[in-house]
Amino acid sequence: MSVVDSRPQQPIIRVQGLRTVLGGHTIHQDLDLEVRRGEVLGVVGGSGTGKSVLLRTIVGLIRPAGGTVEVFGEDMATLKDGERRACETRWGVLFQDGALFSSLTVAQNVEVPLREHLRLPQRLMDEIAALKISMVGLPASSGAKFPSELSGGMRKRAGLARALALDPEIVFLDEPTAGLDPIGAAAFDELINALQRRLGLTVFMVTHDLDSLDTSCDRIAVLAEKQVLLTGTMHEMLAHDHPWVREYFHGPRARAALAAETAGPEAHA
Amino acid sequence: MHRWALWFVVDAAAASRARVPGAPYQGFGCMHAKTMPPAWIELRAPARGDSTPELHAGGSWRIANARQLDRELMRLAVPGDRVIVDMAALEALDTAGAWLLYRTLKLFRTQRKEVALRGARDEHQAMLREVAANDHPCEVDPPYVPTLLRILDRVGRATVDVMKAARDFIAFFGAVTVTLMRCVWRPRRLRWTALVFQMEQVGFNALPIVGLIAFLIGVVLAYQGAVQLQRLGAEVFVVDLIAVSVLREIGILLTAIVVAGRSGSAFTAQIGSMKANEEVDAMRTLGMDPLEVLVLPRVLALVLTLPMLAFFADILGLLGGGLMAWIALDISPVMFIERLRQAVSLWSFLIGIIKAPFFAALIALVGCYEGLQVTGSAESVGIRTTRAVVEAIFLVIVMDALFSIFFSTIGV
Numbered sequence: 001m002s003v004v005d006s007r008p009q010q011p012i013i014r015v016q017g018l019r020t021v022l023g024g025h026t027i028h029q030d031l032d033l034e035v036r037r038g039e040v041l042g043v044v045g046g047s048g049t050g051k052s053v054l055l056r057t058i059v060g061l062i063r064p065a066g067g068t069v070e071v072f073g074e075d076m077a078t079l080k081d082g083e084r085r086a087c088e089t090r091w092g093v094l095f096q097d098g099a100l101f102s103s104l105t106v107a108q109n110v111e112v113p114l115r116e117h118l119r120l121p122q123r124l125m126d127e128i129a130a131l132k133i134s135m136v137g138l139p140a141s142s143g144a145k146f147p148s149e150l151s152g153g154m155r156k157r158a159g160l161a162r163a164l165a166l167d168p169e170i171v172f173l174d175e176p177t178a179g180l181d182p183i184g185a186a187a188f189d190e191l192i193n194a195l196q197r198r199l200g201l202t203v204f205m206v207t208h209d210l211d212s213l214d215t216s217c218d219r220i221a222v223l224a225e226k227q228v229l230l231t232g233t234m235h236e237m238l239a240h241d242h243p244w245v246r247e248y249f250h251g252p253r254a255r256a257a258l259a260a261e262t263a264g265p266e267a268h269a
Numbered sequence: 270m271h272r273w274a275l276w277f278v279v280d281a282a283a284a285s286r287a288r289v290p291g292a293p294y295q296g297f298g299c300m301h302a303k304t305m306p307p308a309w310i311e312l313r314a315p316a317r318g319d320s321t322p323e324l325h326a327g328g329s330w331r332i333a334n335a336r337q338l339d340r341e342l343m344r345l346a347v348p349g350d351r352v353i354v355d356m357a358a359l360e361a362l363d364t365a366g367a368w369l370l371y372r373t374l375k376l377f378r379t380q381r382k383e384v385a386l387r388g389a390r391d392e393h394q395a396m397l398r399e400v401a402a403n404d405h406p407c408e409v410d411p412p413y414v415p416t417l418l419r420i421l422d423r424v425g426r427a428t429v430d431v432m433k434a435a436r437d438f439i440a441f442f443g444a445v446t447v448t449l450m451r452c453v454w455r456p457r458r459l460r461w462t463a464l465v466f467q468m469e470q471v472g473f474n475a476l477p478i479v480g481l482i483a484f485l486i487g488v489v490l491a492y493q494g495a496v497q498l499q500r501l502g503a504e505v506f507v508v509d510l511i512a513v514s515v516l517r518e519i520g521i522l523l524t525a526i527v528v529a530g531r532s533g534s535a536f537t538a539q540i541g542s543m544k545a546n547e548e549v550d551a552m553r554t555l556g557m558d559p560l561e562v563l564v565l566p567r568v569l570a571l572v573l574t575l576p577m578l579a580f581f582a583d584i585l586g587l588l589g590g591g592l593m594a595w596i597a598l599d600i601s602p603v604m605f606i607e608r609l610r611q612a613v614s615l616w617s618f619l620i621g622i623i624k625a626p627f628f629a630a631l632i633a634l635v636g637c638y639e640g641l642q643v644t645g646s647a648e649s650v651g652i653r654t655t656r657a658v659v660e661a662i663f664l665v666i667v668m669d670a671l672f673s674i675f676f677s678t679i680g681v
């Protein structure tokens with residue numbers, strides 16, 4: 001998207017000194033994270049380290065106990081309700097399994113944010129819904145189907161279409177390929193990559209999928225010990241010597257994923 | 270200079286679709302152009318006769334301005350058979366803006382105009398290409414079914430569903446009975462810990478609410494009775510009224526309804542969430558019978574405790590009635606007890622208590638049955654829980670009516 005940015009150095013998301021407490025447990029302590037405009041950031045970490053909580057905190061579903069969350073250069077805590085809502089239209093969130101409204105068809109689901117935030121004529125909304133459904137690679141016939149009639153992979157695509165309805169600048173994805181078969185997962189990775197490039201999206205992606213990390217992400221952030229332990233490219237991850245990071249990126253699964261990646265070009269050469 | 274836009278694929282005429290009636294909900298529209306830089310289009314008509322009209326698009330063609338752009342584009346009328354679309358002043362273009370532009374270009378094409386794009390930045394062209402590649406209209410609403418057909422369809426389905434549910438429930442009742450027999454044969458199979466735990470849950474813990482409601486109903490009954498009977502000078506019969514209605518009907522019925530709402534629903538929710546979480550399947554693969562492990566302790570617990578709860582409700586109901594009779598009619602406790610002995614036979618009390626285990630079995634069976642009907646989703650747990658309560662209360666009242674007929678036939 002050709003967004004004219006007056007401050008290109010400014011990160012699109014900046015989390016500083018974040019502290020989150022849930023049910024008496026401190027999930028994050030002094031967590032810092034920056035996401036740059038136009039990049040795909042992969043967030044990894046052990047189960048229960050608070051990756052989903054971090055995502056939910058940034059999009060405002062969880063109130064932080066301390067620290068600041070800035071998105072688009074605005075401190076989320078100090079915004080008035082109207083300004084918050086305006087900000088919320090500039091990002092889209094894809095929840096696990098799509099979180100589609102089960103009583104609406106796929107196309108009606110895509111129209112929900114349009115209806116809520118804009119006053120468009122019905123015909124234009126239908127056109128935009130059809131456009132988004134096609135963009136996420138769903139056949140036109142799925143528009144009038146209910147979520148329960150779709151497969152898991154299709155529901156995720158439909159959820160992505162809804163997340164993209166308002167042409168957001170940032171897309172948040174929570175484990176988008178979890179629960180998909182390897183073919184579906186690879187196709188979904190490819191879709192996210194393609195859309196990210198063509199629409200100039202910033203993507204914040206929580207994932208455990210080493211293939212996704214390797215093929216889709218510009219940078220990786222490792223969440224451990226209640227903080228973002230390090231951020232960097234795959235190369236930097238591989239060179240790092242923190243025990244968990246080593247285990248994660250040098251384990252048998254990681255080796256297989258990376259081997260497949262590096263073997264590809266050589267085979268062609 | 271003019272690059273003729275040949276990449277641009279013209280689709281067949283846009284599919285026109287009939288919409289299902291029903292007013293669409295309109296949101297607050299807070300994304301309005303207030304905070305957004307504006308967007309504009311301008312038609313520069315030819316000064317001389319032979320030059321081509323130029324359509325200039327500029328500003329921020331983003332979704333926040335889509336409403337305004339849509340309206341202006343609809344009004345647009347371009348003369349002649351050639352048009353130049355100038356995008357040089359375009360600052361931002363998202364997919365919604367690109368769609369509007371693409372749609373306009375498509376319209377020009379169907380009007381057999383020659384279209385030339387001018388001054389488009391690379392990224393704007395890419396965006397146009399993106400929407401052109403995704404111009405696949407789709408249906409939005411579910412297939413329309415005529416109202417009459419839909420009503421018939423629903424009635425038919427509901428009838429078949431009720432029949433099926435009745436059949437399955439009877440089968441379930443049979444299976445639980447068989448399991449019960451097996452456990453009677455070998456009492457060690459019974460889950461005693463679970464049974465005692467459930468008795469505490471459904472019996473002991475229900476005492477406060479059941480007692481309070483029974484007491485209050487006793488008070489209300491005595492007061493209303495007193496007001497009516499005082500007019501006839503037959504105050505003392507208020508004791509008969511309270512005693513017979515509480516002991517025969519209200520004590521047990523009220524208890525059963527409270528327990529259906531409290532414990533029947535809990536059974537469904539507990540077993541249902543285990544079913545949704547595949548715990549019930551896991552149990553089966555481990556060689557445990559869910560009927561024996563989950564259902565039997567609950568059914569037995571309720572069958573054993575509901576008579577006691579009903580007895581408790583009887584006492585509290587009489588207490589409330591007695592208190593009110595004392596306050597409102599000056600019938601002293603001694604007089605009350607005296608009158609009570611004359612007014613009620615043992616049968617009045619027994620008729621209430623006899624019904625209790627039957628109601629208990631019904632409530633528990635319905636609760637457990639609905640719990641085991643849960644499939645996968647969390648939504649289904651909610652639906653089944655609601656259904657369990659409604660069905661249990663309905664069936665309890667039907668059974669109570671049958672009991673009334675039965676008791677009046679045998680004359681007690």
Ligand SMILES: Nc1ncnc2c1ncn2[C@@H]1O[C@H](COP(=O)(O)OP(=O)(O)O)[C@@H](O)[C@H]1O
Binds near residue numbers: 045048051
């Ligand atoms: N709403 C909540 N209330 C209390 N604790 C929560 C809540 N949501 C998550 N947690 C806890 O926070 C921790 C991090 O959860 P989560 O972010 O979901 O982990 P993950 O990194 O696997 O996505 C977990 O220990 C979880 O139990």
Ligand SMILES: [Mg+2]
Binds near residue numbers: 051052053
């Ligand atoms: Mg998670």
